[in-house]
Amino acid sequence: MRMPREHRLGWLLSAPAVVAMAAVTAYPILAAVRLSLYRYDLRFPDARTFVGLRNYATILTSAIWWKSVAATLIITVPSVSVELVLGMGLALVMHRALIGRRTVRTAVLIPYGIVTVVAALAWRFAFDPTTGFVQGLGVLDRPWLSARWSAFTVIILTEIWKTTPFMALLLLAGLALVPTDVMRAARVDGATVWQRFFRVTLPLMKPAILVALLFRTVDALRIFDTVFVQTRGALGTEPVSLVGYDTLLVSLNLGLGSAVAVLIFVLVTGAALVIVRGMGDALPEDRLR
């Protein structure tokens, strides 16, 4: 049990961080929530009126919103799943590599070090019919970004290429947590490679997997730059963040745009809660109990 004094000291020490977080996170979020209750267009500042939840009703009854939610999920689910599998593979390689371990780790991390906009442009040019090398590969010869599903494919591939290293890095930290004596004991007991991986490594890594999944899902749900660069939301590839951008910064509709932003916040928080609940018993706190 903690001592009350220690408790107070703890709060005191974290106070600066709490204040900073309140200033840079809580305030903007609350301001957005407040704005979302107004009809407020930057071009007609005098016409500002309180409309309650009408902006939310407008969005939730709009086909554009639900299409963008679908597009966001179409991008998020495949990219995060593939990243988890590939990331695990890369993490195992990095963990086990006996020679050139640093070289392997550096090489794996390169895509993650590239600015997203640059990576998105590189993939766009690669798949472009005039400049792209993909066209030279025979059966792949088609205008990739000019049709809906092939455009999704390019977007998802870009995402996977770009963020698998991040996933691998988080999983590598989890792999390091698996005690070697447990692995040895499993081997002595006659467990095969696959049994050791699925029965020992994975359960022990659950907290790391949870964190990796959480970070990447939250990140993927907010996808913006890749789509902005590659299709600018055309052909039904428009994710929710692009709808928010267009409403806020193109239509200059601060009220409606803030409502979109708040809904994205709710969507992301909801997804995070689902993941945390789904992995339930893997939480470190629970294991301590």
Add this chain to the structure above:
Amino acid sequence: MPAPSGCRAAHILRRACVAGVVFVSACSGGVASGPPVLRWYVFDEPSGAFATAARRCGEESGGRYSIEMTPLPTAADQQRSQLVRRLAARDADIDLVGMDVIWVPEFAAAGWILPWQGDDAREAVRGRLPSAAATVRFRNRVWAAPLTTNTQLLWYRTDRVDRVPTTWDDLIRTAESLGDSGTIEVQGARYEGLTVFFTSLLASAGGRVLAPGDTTVALPPPATERALGILKRLATSTAADPTLSTSREDQGRLAFEAGKASFMVNYTYVWPSARTDAPEVARHMAWARWPSVEAGRPSRVTVGGIDVGVGAFTRHPRLAFRAALCLASVKSQRTAVTMGGLPPTTEALYDDPDVRSVFPFADLLRQTLREAVQRARTPLYTDVSLAMMRVLHPPSEIDSVADVARLRSAVQRALDSRGLR
């Protein structure tokens, strides 16, 4: 081991301080005594024609002011979003604004630019092509001086066709008969260019987007259906570029210069560009009036261009109006056309030998501009355009009958400021 983090932090902080001091002193340089510096926010014109005009106007002011250009991004939608964010925050740094013609009603209604009065207002539109002068008028006032204008022509390959198609139906048929090399380059990506393309088709079919007064939807069913039908027919034809749904002006230009296309509707900049980048193609490149929709009824093509307005929060309004007149003067237009290939707004310049050497098609261009059509003149133009392109894209999936109603309701919702778009 890395260096102790405290040390590192102090080091970073020191560097940040130095950078801050340099920044502050650099900024304070602008407040030094001397004639006021007027800042002109305008797109980063690549040839330097605007910068040259700005310098000349400062020199000719007799020491009353100098003009400094603040370049905006190349993409029009990003220029606008940068400008509106500053103007909505009442930025006094914006003395002069280079506006795309479609922003004038929006900026005027929001109170972001100052209206022109008396002699200045008359001078701003004197001798201008009526279609260019119309771009600066809104609610019976003048809000800017027209600097450059723009419109599209039909470009084609003389070595591949011996007769210029005059209607869209004729053009599509001719292109299809040419086989692989018959491609027609148009703007089909989901961006302003698609709205422009459709607006030209609609106007050529005798329709318009908004009714006179620009507050209610027009989109008359027969003309709208005809325009949608042509867009659909072109998009599903073998003559369409396979990348139509992502094509912008520049992709069209590149495809034409690469010899892949035989036709293209595009702005006049493609002519100087082809002569430098693809002289082989330029030798066989010719121009014609934008195709018409109905035989015998000349096409009406959308007008573009840049207008110079005065920022509403400027500290030097009087000087800014003088400077705007100079920036849009005949001399500046001449610089813009000779250096940058941007069509002038003053009608008489189309007879000028310098202009005619840049634009051998000057007469056709002037004729097209005389009969040009304006995009909807409403403060909600951006919303209207976004709503339209959402229905029109991808062009290959247009349903020319059902989409008339969809287009009408989308534009109506945009005018009412209702819903997402």
